[in-house]
Amino acid sequence: MPQLYVSLATWLVLLVPALALTSPVGGPAVLYLSALTALTALAVNAIKRYEPMNLRELSPIFIALLSPLACMFITFGATGVMSSSEFEKLMRFALALPVLWLLLRAPVRWLKHVQWTILVGALAGAGILIVVTAMFDRNAVVQVGARYNAVAFANMTLLFGGMTLLSLGWGPSTRWPRLETAVKVLAVVLTVYATWQSETRSSWMMLPILGVVFLLGLRNWRRRHKVYCALAISLTLVVSAAAIWTFSSRMQQITYDVQGFATSSNRDTSFGIRLQLWHASILMFEKSPIVGIGPSKFREELRVLQGQGIVTQEVVDGFGEPHNDLLAALAGYGILGLFSILALYLVPAAVFFRRLASDDRVIRVGAQMGLLFCLSYCAFSLTEMMFRNMRSVPTYGLIMVTLIALTTVRPARKVLPSSPSVA
Secondary structure, eight states, X not given: OOHHHHHHHHHHHTTHHHHHTTOTTHHHHHHHHHHHHHHHHHHHHHHHOOSOOOGGGGTTHHHHHHHHHHHHHHHHHHHOOOOHHHHHHHHHHHHHHHHHHHHTTSOHHHHTTHHHHHHHHHHHHHHHHHHHHHHXXXXXXXXXXXXXXXXXXXXXXXXXXXXHHHHGGGOOOSSOXXXXXXXXXXXXXXXXXHHHHHTOSGGGGHHHHHHHHHHHTOOSOOHHHHHHHHHHHHHHHHHHHHHHHHHOHHHHHHHHHHHHHHHTSOOOSHHHHHHHHHHHHHHHHHHSTTTOSOGGGHHHHHHHHHHXXXXXXXXXXXXXXXXXXXXXXXXXXXXXXXXXXXXXXXXXXXXXXXXXXXXXXXXXXXXXXXXXXXXHHXXXXXXXXXXXXXXXXXXXXXXXXXXXXXXXXXXXXXOOOSSOOOO
């Protein structure tokens, strides 16, 4: 396989973490360019026969990236409901698959550079959050950078910070180890501070996931030392949770929101609206449990439920999705949709989990970063639609396949002759 295709796709994909929070068009542009490069490479390889195609190496990520698209076609066949924007969004997941095929041919030393673009993404996200919340308020975040709302923006910023922290496990990668460590630690601190300033509540779900992933990645530690480490992490998490609850007015507001929802005195609070949307999603699922109602009919169904007094007018006017990726898939595509979105998160997470057992530190730390990435996205999706808009798809798809390629053991590849040899 000519290195031109491999190097072009690799360096394009490595830009994604840095562009994720800074540009609304950078991620999609990289996805289409890298996918075009990969599809061209696949076609050239089929003609020239540089090496065996061996598409089995894409499994089980094949299932994860294609199942949402397949689920959409099943629902379309059953209901006749099709959304062009939904088709393009789910196609973007599928386009990450040929990119993975090409990245599996990239040297690991190239793919390790993802740590620097993740670092840039963490610093950029933290900087934007700190400046915008200091000068305006959290609602102004949607007007800058990649134009995510404050919740999704803070979620991704803290996630990049956590991945940067794990990347310290690779050890120094430059001639300035102290400076390298200092910059990474600074980025972690800034992402935590920025998330706090954003007053986002769901972002903190990443912290226990980070603790578990760190513990799973420990190798060559005695059991006693692992127990001590687990106790220390547990204590840190308890203290952090207590501090967040005590000093965050928005966390304490949850209690009043729940009370208002239960007594029907005020159902249109931040948390109360989510509860209404989640209840409505379950009712839509019950209406069509196998293939769903189709995502484009969500707002229409909300109007019906508003007429029955199940949701308020505020919910109908202001929301066309349930603030939960899993429930959106369940309502829109039924039980098949739920399985597809879980596959998108948990299939690669299972791959990363198995690779934590590797004796190769590069693979093990990369697997930790990948496991944190997938599980955190899954957790964030419980209270926010991380895939509400199409530009968020390349961030998940391309970073995930980059880490899959990074943690894949490189076997010796048998190169096929381009033409029969002449005796």
